[in-house]
Amino acid sequence: MAAQIEEKKQDLKDPRIDGIASSIRVVPNFPKPGIMFQDITTLLLNPKAFKNTVDLFVEQYTGKDISIVAGIEARGFIFGPPIALAIGAKFIPLRKPRKLPGEVISEEYVLEYGTDCLEMHIGAVQPGDHALVVDDLIATGGTLCAAINLLERAGAKVVECACVIELPELKGRERLKNKPLYVLVESH
Amino acid sequence: MVELEVMEKEKEKNGGVKKEDPRLRAISSSIRVVPNFPKPGIMFNDITTLLLRPKVFRDVIDMFVERYKDMHIEAVAGIEARGFIFGPSIALAIGAKFIPLRKPNKLPGEVISEKYELEYGTDCLEMHVEALESKERVLIVDDFVATGGTLCAAIKLIERSGAEVVECACLLGIAKFRDCCKLGEKPVHVLVECLKYNL
Numbered sequence: 001m002a003a004q005i006e007e008k009k010q011d012l013k014d015p016r017i018d019g020i021a022s023s024i025r026v027v028p029n030f031p032k033p034g035i036m037f038q039d040i041t042t043l044l045l046n047p048k049a050f051k052n053t054v055d056l057f058v059e060q061y062t063g064k065d066i067s068i069v070a071g072i073e074a075r076g077f078i079f080g081p082p083i084a085l086a087i088g089a090k091f092i093p094l095r096k097p098r099k100l101p102g103e104v105i106s107e108e109y110v111l112e113y114g115t116d117c118l119e120m121h122i123g124a125v126q127p128g129d130h131a132l133v134v135d136d137l138i139a140t141g142g143t144l145c146a147a148i149n150l151l152e153r154a155g156a157k158v159v160e161c162a163c164v165i166e167l168p169e170l171k172g173r174e175r176l177k178n179k180p181l182y183v184l185v186e187s188h
Numbered sequence: 189m190v191e192l193e194v195m196e197k198e199k200e201k202n203g204g205v206k207k208e209d210p211r212l213r214a215i216s217s218s219i220r221v222v223p224n225f226p227k228p229g230i231m232f233n234d235i236t237t238l239l240l241r242p243k244v245f246r247d248v249i250d251m252f253v254e255r256y257k258d259m260h261i262e263a264v265a266g267i268e269a270r271g272f273i274f275g276p277s278i279a280l281a282i283g284a285k286f287i288p289l290r291k292p293n294k295l296p297g298e299v300i301s302e303k304y305e306l307e308y309g310t311d312c313l314e315m316h317v318e319a320l321e322s323k324e325r326v327l328i329v330d331d332f333v334a335t336g337g338t339l340c341a342a343i344k345l346i347e348r349s350g351a352e353v354v355e356c357a358c359l360l361g362i363a364k365f366r367d368c369c370k371l372g373e374k375p376v377h378v379l380v381e382c383l384k385y386n387l
Contacts, residue, residue, distance in 0.1 A: 027296040027297055030296040031293070031296070037296045041287075041297070041316055044276070044279075044285065044286040044287070045285045045287070045319060046285070047279070047280070047283050047284060047285060050279075050286065051280055073269055074269045074288075077269055077272035078276050078286070078288065079276075081239070081245075081273050081274075081276065082276055082280055084242070084245075085242070085245060085249065088242050089242060090239065090240045090241070091239040091240075091245065091273070092236075092239070093239070093273065095269075099269075100236065101222035101226070101232045102222055102234060124236070
């Protein structure tokens with residue numbers, strides 16, 4: 001299960017990382033042939049690993065003057081709110097089209113085939129807000145880039161992006177408009 | 189003597205609760221009503237404005253955690269997508285697993301599915317087969333309960349895997365759920381009654 005997952009090499013490895021990495025399940029050929037899907041639901045079934053995941057992010061961002069945690073639908077809704085609650089930030093859901101009831105701004109982004117769209121409520125961001133963007137995984141970085149654009153268009157300063165998993169070969173890190181990226185595990 | 193009887197009846201009517209928890213007022217007033225969404229005539233109760241108030245969001249989670257922390261809940265099942273916003277924080281605080289209940293074709297592993305009725309047509313909820321073990325005690329979480337169709341589907345999924353639904357918890361509900369009500373045989377606990385708005 002953990003064969004293809006390894007921790008970040010740059011930092012001294014936190015002892016909690018191994019438990020987090022080994023609780024992530026890889027499901028071959030989902031959603032289509034050739035894709036090795038990183039399934040975080042098995043991490044969520046492990047209360048200690050889930051808590052360690054949230055704690056690592058909270059430790060990274062406590063006292064860093066972050067006023068917004070923006071989570072990308074839907075798995076960003078699982079990790080974002082506990083982080084927001086712990087650091088005292090607002091939580092802003094970034095959603096697929098037509099899910100948010102109020103007035104929204106939309107950002108289209110490119111998929112492998114076709115485009116998709118992310119939306120945010122107008123009025124969620126206030127002047128001076130500093131934002132963290134959270135999702136479970138970064139692949140090509142397209143969705144995260146759209147999220148950054150939404151927040152910046154509304155006047156927020158995006159401080160960093162945070163994900164549980166990175167697929168470094170897809171170079172998503174380079175598509176984040178020079179924003180730093182913090183991840184817990186890399187999968188090759 | 190008569191006054192005492194009246195007070196006792198009042199208490200009984202309110203489920204034994206004498207005073208409203210002071211946190212509920214801010215919770216209720218943090219919710220925004222959006223008329224005619226997703227279609228004409230529907231007064232949509234929007235919880236995103238509550239999420240913009242860290243203290244109020246904290247209070248919501250605290251109130252659920254206070255209720256469930258000593259009930260030996262082993263898993264919290266959250267219904268996609270707004271159940272994902274509240275469920276995990278409750279699970280983390282009480283030391284339970286978190287199980288996402290999802291729309292079709294989102295979960296990558298082997299799933300069980302439960303269809304349910306909408307006003308027009310049907311929808312479907314899925315759960316990973318290995319998420320639960322027999323007899324595990326489960327709390328189901330969503331943001332809003334109206335007809336209870338989605339919650340009923342969630343209850344069926346949990347029970348089909350042999351686990352036990354202890355309660356369903358929702359931030360908001362229509363009036364009949366305010367003082368506790370049941371869906372089938374399962375109790376539903378709602379923090380605040382949803383807001384109405386006359387156009």
